[in-house]
Amino acid sequence: MAETKTDSTENGIKTLELPERGKKTSLWRRLRRSPGAMIGLVLIILLLLTAVLANRIAPQGIDDQDLRSALQPPGSAFVLGTDEFGRDMLSRIIYGSRISLEVGIITTAVAALMGITLGVLAGYYGGWIDYIVQGLVDVSWAFPTVLMAIFLIAVLGPGLVNLMFAVGLVYWGAFARVVRGQVLTLREWEFVTAAHAIGARDLRIILRHIIPNLLSPVIVMATLLMGDAILIESTLSFLGMGAQPPTPSWGSILASGRAYLRLAPWVTTFPGIAIMLTVLGFNLFGDGLRDALDPRLKDR
């Protein structure tokens, strides 16, 4: 998934040569015109609200068991039904949003930190650093992302923390590739030459002049990666390699619902819808953001 996305952002989101204020307002205006971006934004805001207010809006706790009301279908008592322990599905799905969001944010942060650091070094200094970074990116892209994540979990051992690290390791290359390409062009700009000329050191040039100009492609990548990370977390948790019970990760709720597919299809159906809407939100918003930042890329 991410591979193709990377390709389309890679070929040059140029920084818009507009004054800071005008840039922001025109970006928002363009975003607002895109129905996809707006639907995505609404979905993301809903996810954020659900996660933040989980303990207020959830009718029951994360792990409130009541075997007498196990596997109840959706109805007036339990809006989305109950699972095999009589836990309220709605409450578990609401709390699950926290896990998805946490995984999305931390994974993206790990990938972005690694990718930006190595991408900047590779693009700015070139030479052998560039060769090594590019080689590492190629190797990390050689395997499909799910397979790579599964393999890393096999190495690191199961669990949510390892999962976030593993998925971050899978995706850093996406950032590194985009950032490296950007830095290669930025390096040649007059303001960088000027900074060199007045005697600025490399670190200062990177932090003050290069990094701020990388922000737009990085934000687009990060938004799209949030969705991918949440999707991969659900897959790995479904396979028993991520969140462990009773943690209400959407993927692990799905995994436990499998055994009751015939008896209680709602246990498998609703978490899947939650995953889909969440990932859809990030994908729609990310695509909209990319088009708004660089209208030339639209329709690719």
Place this chain on the structure above:
Amino acid sequence: MTAYLVKRLLFAIPVLIATALLVFLALQLSPGDPVDVLVSPIAPESVRQRVRTELGLDKPLAVQFFIYMGNLARGNLGTSILNKRPVIELLKEKLPITAELGLAAFLLQYIIAVPLGAIAAINRNSIADWFSMILAMIGVSMPDFWLGLILILVFAVTLKWLPPTGYGGIDKLILPALALGLPRVGRIARITRSSMLEVIGQDYVRTARAKGLPKHIVMFRHIMRNSLIPIISLMGLDLGYIIGGSVVIENVFARAGIGNMMLQSIYSRDFPVLQGCMFVLAFAIILGNIFADLLYALVDPRIRH
């Protein structure tokens, strides 16, 4: 052409060696001792030591790696720690099951996606165009394993048209192939669409039309042939997606293929099997990409050297 093929194949060798090395090293870093799989945790150290020697785990890492690579070169992928069978034998047994699923999903994707993309390109802003766009968005956002479960729920549990799980026979192939293939259909259709739109705007298409060629000849000889080129290179990438996805889908549909064996080897820490699976899957991806490149060169004489 032959030189190109030889070059591509030679280039694959270092990639394969690097893969083998990385898989080997990564597993060494892994916590947990494979001896634990075979020996009870309360067994005396002497027993553990003997098992370790039997498996060759007492040798230095570099020696272990060279033994591993030497065996690999001779087609020996080691022996399963769990059931003592040669890994290569296990892989041979499971490969058809995975290959069948992968091929079915692959064909299904392109048979649906390419015509859909073509229709969307010819009739911009039509229903087909919107449909392909929505399908692409939903496809990349939907967990494939969930789609698999929903397909089982609808077509096996509720309608009872098809068996929910298992392997053998076309009826057991349909649902997993759909679960593996469908999520990418929209995305491939969109790429087909934009590739066709680019070609339709070219001067040679206008010339072909201007000189009065029949519509279908312009369509197939000029537009289709040229717009398929990016789709062929997409196929190489797509193979990786299918192989990754098959691991999960085989689990959902309880198909005893390589993906499922790989998951089992992770749960039981049977590292030789895991190494073998990773290696075979990497091999398949590399070969698939070479094949896509060759096809590319065949269709597009411009890149032949």
